[in-house]
Amino acid sequence: RLGLLGKIKRMMMVLLFVYVSIPFIIKLFPSIQAKLVFLNFVRVPYFIDLKRPLDQGLNHTHNLYLEPEAGLKIGVWHTVPAQMWRDAQDKDGNWYRSTFSSAHPVILYLHGNAGTRGGDHRVQLYKVLSSLGYHVVTFDYRGQRGDSDGSPSERGMTSDALFIYDWLRQRMEKTLPLYIWGHSLGTGVLQNSIHTLVLNLTPDDQLLLVGPTAPCGTRLRSHKEQLVPTSWTSSDWFRFSPLNSSGSAGVDTILFPYLTYNLTVLHAEAVPLTSSSALLQLYSLASRSSSLSGHKVQFVAFPAALAFRHKFIYRSLELPNILSDFLGAAHPA
Ligand SMILES: *[C@@H]1O[C@H](CO)[C@@H](O)[C@H](O)[C@H]1NC(C)=O
Ligand SMILES: *[C@@H]1O[C@H](CO)[C@@H](O)[C@H](O)[C@H]1NC(C)=O
Ligand SMILES: *[C@@H]1O[C@H](CO)[C@@H](O)[C@H](O)[C@H]1NC(C)=O
Numbered sequence: 001r002l003g004l005l006g007k008i009k010r011m012m013m014v015l016l017f018v019y020v021s022i023p024f025i026i027k028l029f030p031s032i033q034a035k036l037v038f039l040n041f042v043r044v045p046y047f048i049d050l051k052r053p054l055d056q057g058l059n060h061t062h063n064l065y066l067e068p069e070a071g072l073k074i075g076v077w078h079t080v081p082a083q084m085w086r087d088a089q090d091k092d093g094n095w096y097r098s099t100f101s102s103a104h105p106v107i108l109y110l111h112g113n114a115g116t117r118g119g120d121h122r123v124q125l126y127k128v129l130s131s132l133g134y135h136v137v138t139f140d141y142r143g144q145r146g147d148s149d150g151s152p153s154e155r156g157m158t159s160d161a162l163f164i165y166d167w168l169r170q171r172m173e174k175t176l177p178l179y180i181w182g183h184s185l186g187t188g189v190l191q192n193s194i195h196t197l198v199l200n201l202t203p204d205d206q207l208l209l210v211g212p213t214a215p216c217g218t219r220l221r222s223h224k225e226q227l228v229p230t231s232w233t234s235s236d237w238f239r240f241s242p243l244n245s246s247g248s249a250g251v252d253t254i255l256f257p258y259l260t261y262n263l264t265v266l267h268a269e270a271v272p273l274t275s276s277s278a279l280l281q282l283y284s285l286a287s288r289s290s291s292l293s294g295h296k297v298q299f300v301a302f303p304a305a306l307a308f309r310h311k312f313i314y315r316s317l318e319l320p321n322i323l324s325d326f327l328g329a330a331h332p333a
Contacts, residue, residue: 112184116146
């Protein structure tokens with residue numbers, strides 16, 4: 001029998017083994033990597049009925065399903081500007097679609113990983129944006145636990161975003177800008193979309209990157225380092241690959257030659273997954289990019305003391321001003 005010391009020793013060996021093997025396991029099983037990146041199996045809050053946005057206090061939101069590919073449905077919410085809430089009662093999809101032709105601009109919101117379009121911090125943001133007079137359109141990527149079909153992939157998420165963009169563009173007033181708001185992993189999807197979409201976006205579209213994940217490789221690396229906080233895993237062999245260089249990785253540098261849109265980056269400090277310095281680099285690259293010259297490029301950092309962290313920028317009392325300043329117009333409300 002082992003003495004106490006022996007037991008402790010054995011336990012330490014087991015822990016050490018687990019600790020050392022985690023990065024190898026993650027590296028060797030890409031499906032685990034994909035799950036860690038997309039966190040699509042996380043559904044918070046679990047019990048909400050996505051067919052009933054009213055349960056989340058959204059009384060002017062319509063739930064619908066679109067098919068980016070034959071047989072693949074994804075769930076979408078369309079929230080009309082809050083001042084239309086009375087008109088919106090008991091209205092069907094046709095009425096909601098008809099509202100796109102009003103003078104109110106549309107914000108396409110690309111959410112981050114984990115959870116669904118009904119997540120609370122997202123819902124709170126839709127409320128703020130709709131109260132400022134914008135339509136907010138948001139959807140769950142394929143494979144997002146919730147009610148969208150399919151399984152998640154970088155390519156799939158991007159084509160879902162492109163599909164929704166086109167769907168909106170076909171319904172909106174041609175002269176109105178479309179604002180694309182990417183949050184967290186959604187900024188990766190956005191940048192990825194741009195790479196493909198660059199020739200299709202209209203010149204008036206404007207982009208907001210919120211809590212951007214910086215170059216995806218960096219982000220994934222820090223993700224993994226949270227799991228295993230050692231420096232030896234930072235060798236390139238351990239780079240995650242589900243989002244790879246054809247898409248979001250390295251996007252900071254490949255992106256800018258193509259960007260000819262006004263761009264703002266909102267960042268709350270003390271965000272665990274991003275590094276301010278990588279973002280500042282991104283920003284300084286953007287501000288020097290020739291394709292962006294003549295365009296507005298903003299970087300807004302919220303002090304850590306406000307504790308907005310990764311999800312709570314909607315609480316900022318400055319947000320309406322930041323937006324109207326960026327969008328260059330009074331809010332339509
Ligand atoms: C419906 O939503 C609007 C905008 O959020 C709000 O001002 C209004 O009080 C809500 N109405 C009801 C009956 O809850
Ligand atoms: C982008 O910013 C520039 C410079 O501030 C401004 O003149 C232009 O109107 C903005 N573009 C749009 C589409 O608002
Ligand atoms: C990574 O990129 C290569 C091309 O560069 C592509 O063939 C491959 O499918 C991509 N992998 C994923 C998981 O997207």
